Amino acid sequence: MNFIVVGVIAPLAYFLLRLVIKSLVQNFILNLNRKSNVAEVKECQNCGVFKPVKELKKVNDSFQCLDKCSNE
Numbered sequence: 001m002n003f004i005v006v007g008v009i010a011p012l013a014y015f016l017l018r019l020v021i022k023s024l025v026q027n028f029i030l031n032l033n034r035k036s037n038v039a040e041v042k043e044c045q046n047c048g049v050f051k052p053v054k055e056l057k058k059v060n061d062s063f064q065c066l067d068k069c070s071n072e
Contacts, residue, residue: 044069 039052045062047069056063 041050042063044065
């Protein structure tokens with residue numbers, strides 16, 4: 001009887017509990033990322049200044065300032 005409890009039921013309970021806790025933690029982290037007010041920033045390839053993506057345009061797989069660059 002002890003073999004069944006220790007060898008079968010305990011490992012199953014451990015992995016099920018681990019699966020539940022892991023999914024709860026992952027959902028918590030995803031919700032934090034969704035509610036974050038942090039803007040995504042990229043570097044302008046012309047002037048090297050980091051700006052929010054809204055202020056940049058994508059040209060040939062690189063980002064450039066929409067308005068005048070800082071080095072102009």
